[in-house]
Structures are given as C-alpha cells and as structure tokens.
Amino acid sequence: MRINYDFGDLQAFLVVKETGSFHLAAAQLNLSQSAITRRIQKLEDALGTLLFERSTRQVRPTLAAKRLQGRAEAILADAWETTQSMRDDSVAFAHQRNAVVTVALVPTTLTRIFLPALSRFQSDGAQARVQLLDGSANEVAEAVSEGLADFGICPTPPSEPSVLFDPLFQERISLALPVGHALRHEKNVCLAHLHSEPLILPAKGTGNRLLIDDAMAKASVQIPWTFEANRSSTALELVAQRLGVALLPDSVTDDPRIVMRPISDLKIARSVGLLTRNGQSETKAALTLKAMIRESV
Incomplete structure (x- = not known):
C-alpha cells in the first residue's frame, strides 16, 4: 500500500488540532495558511476521512482526528528520536572517520x-589508521575520482578530468634479469640482445605497456614477446624462475634473485606522482602522509 502523506502533513495536523486554527498553525510553523490547508487536505485524502469541520468561526476536530492524534504524536516522536540518534552517532564516530587515511596505489x-x-x-606518533587500495593505474585513478581514496600513488597521469596529478619523480624502465644471466655483466643492454631472449612484457592496456609500445614504435623496432603479465609481481617471478627477461620499472623490486640493467638504445621512463580529486577537502592526517611521501622520494 502506498503512503501518500509525510511527517510535515502530520505535524500540520497536530498544530491545527492544538491551536484550533489554520491561521495560528500557519504562523507557528512559519508557513502560509494555504500551505497548511493543502497539507490537511492531502492527509484527509490519503486517510479517506474528514479530520476537521470548518466554518467561518471555528475549526472542530472530528472523531477521526481524535483517533489519529495519538498515532501521529507517536510517529513524529519516533522520527525525532531516530534523527537525534543518528546525529549523536555521527558526532560520536566523527573522530574515527577522520582518523582513517585511505590510499590507492599500484603495487609497484x-x-x-x-x-x-x-x-x-x-614513528612520528600519528594515530590515524591507514587503508590501502591496491590496483592498476586506472583503478587507482578511479578510486580517487570517485572519492573512495583520500589520495593515490600512480605511475602515469590519469585521463579523468576530476583528478589532479602531482609528479614526484621520473623512473627508468629497464631489463630485469635472473641473477645468473649472462647479460648481468653488461653495463647497458642493447636491443639486439633481446631477440634471442624469452621476453616478458606487461599486459596490453597497462600504463607500462603503453610506454614500451610507444618507445619501440618511435625506435622502429619490434621484438616478439613470449609472456604477457598483468602484474609486475608475476613478471618478476617468471624472471626469478629463469623463464625469461622482463621490461619493468627500476623501483619494482629489490629481490636478490633479480638484477636490473638499463637498455642503451631504448629510453623508456614513466612519471610517478600523487593523485588528488579536484576540489577535495583533505584531512590533516592525509596531508601529513602526502608530505612525508614527497620527502621520502
């Protein structure tokens, strides 16, 4: 069954019954008399009964109005208690909400x-809890854009216009080799070396793969890949198991099973920075953590 009246209608009814006047009820509720009349008519239509007998001299409640009064008072009292309870809870847990910093980042x-x-x-005594959302560069940008994260750490500028990108540094994409590989002694690896190696590339559509494909296109070279991996951690494990060599950012690992070597004739770099939603009001804890990230790099 559809309910076609609201709390405002019940409030108008109770004030009219208490004052015995549409005019006085309007003054008390700071509404026009016609607005009070419409609310009472709406309530009467919804209940299918007359609530007041009107005349030029007085407004008299009907039997239905007397029956409705107790229920209307109980409904409004419950609504007020619910509203007050929610406000109290909001105040009580505000410090907890403000003490959580949510950071979206790519695992690398x-x-x-x-x-x-x-x-x-x-170590500086921060009491804030930190929630981490790890995902791809696009997922990080989306989390920041939708307000799911206070800020993000992302390797490539996002395409979302609602997100601001603050560059921290540029890092090179190099060749990851297993520690015993013959090329580990090379100061710089040439592209020619890669034609005879099982090559591991980031998956199509990822930020690092776009950079690699663009650099190879500009250098007019094409090197067939053997493996594609969606995550850098997967590519690193393939390298560690001596299944191939991978093009990856320098910062992705400090695994002793892997060595990183620059590629002399293919210059690839990515920009790593902080993402913030445009116009976002940032908490003190989030600002402090962002400042420490800038200082760290």
Whole structure:
C-alpha cells in the first residue's frame, strides 16, 4: 500500500488540532495558511476521512482526528528520536572517520615509495589508521575520482578530468634479469640482445605497456614477446624462475634473485606522482602522509 502523506502533513495536523486554527498553525510553523490547508487536505485524502469541520468561526476536530492524534504524536516522536540518534552517532564516530587515511596505489609503488613514508608517519606518533587500495593505474585513478581514496600513488597521469596529478619523480624502465644471466655483466643492454631472449612484457592496456609500445614504435623496432603479465609481481617471478627477461620499472623490486640493467638504445621512463580529486577537502592526517611521501622520494 502506498503512503501518500509525510511527517510535515502530520505535524500540520497536530498544530491545527492544538491551536484550533489554520491561521495560528500557519504562523507557528512559519508557513502560509494555504500551505497548511493543502497539507490537511492531502492527509484527509490519503486517510479517506474528514479530520476537521470548518466554518467561518471555528475549526472542530472530528472523531477521526481524535483517533489519529495519538498515532501521529507517536510517529513524529519516533522520527525525532531516530534523527537525534543518528546525529549523536555521527558526532560520536566523527573522530574515527577522520582518523582513517585511505590510499590507492599500484603495487609497484608500495615497497620503495609508500612504506618508507608510512614508517615515518607512524614513528612520528600519528594515530590515524591507514587503508590501502591496491590496483592498476586506472583503478587507482578511479578510486580517487570517485572519492573512495583520500589520495593515490600512480605511475602515469590519469585521463579523468576530476583528478589532479602531482609528479614526484621520473623512473627508468629497464631489463630485469635472473641473477645468473649472462647479460648481468653488461653495463647497458642493447636491443639486439633481446631477440634471442624469452621476453616478458606487461599486459596490453597497462600504463607500462603503453610506454614500451610507444618507445619501440618511435625506435622502429619490434621484438616478439613470449609472456604477457598483468602484474609486475608475476613478471618478476617468471624472471626469478629463469623463464625469461622482463621490461619493468627500476623501483619494482629489490629481490636478490633479480638484477636490473638499463637498455642503451631504448629510453623508456614513466612519471610517478600523487593523485588528488579536484576540489577535495583533505584531512590533516592525509596531508601529513602526502608530505612525508614527497620527502621520502
């Protein structure tokens, strides 16, 4: 059954019954007399009964009005208690909401960029809890854009117009080799070396793959890949198991099973920075953690 009246209608009814006047009820509720009349008519139509007998001299409540009074008072009292309780809870837990910093980041920025700043953040006595949302560059930008994260750490500028990108540094994309590989002694690896190696590339559509494909296109070279991996951690494990060599950012690992070597004739770099939603009001804890990230890098 559809309910076609609201709390305002019930409130108008109770004030009219209490004052015995549409005019006085309008003054008390700071509404026009015609607005009070419409609310009473709406309530009467919804209930299918007459609530007041009107005349030029007086407004008399009907039997239905007397029956409705107790129920209307109970409904409004429950509504007021619910509203007050929600407001009290909001105040009570405000400090907890403000004490949580949510950071969206790509996993490759965790070890060398975020964790040193987080360690300092905690050692300086910060009480805020930190929630991490890890995902691809697009997922990080989306989390910031939708307000799910206070800020993000992302390797490439996002396409969302609602997100601001604050560059922190540029880092090179190099060749990841297993520690015993013959090329580990090379100071710089040439592209020619890669034609005979099982090559591991980031998956199509990822930020790093776009940079690699663009650099190869500009250099007019094409090197067939053997493996594609959506996450850098997967590519690193393939390298560690001596299944191939991978093009990856320098900062992705400090694994002793892997060595990184620059490529002399293919210059690829990515920009790593902080993402913030345009116009967002930032908490003190979020601002402090962002400042420590800048200092760390």
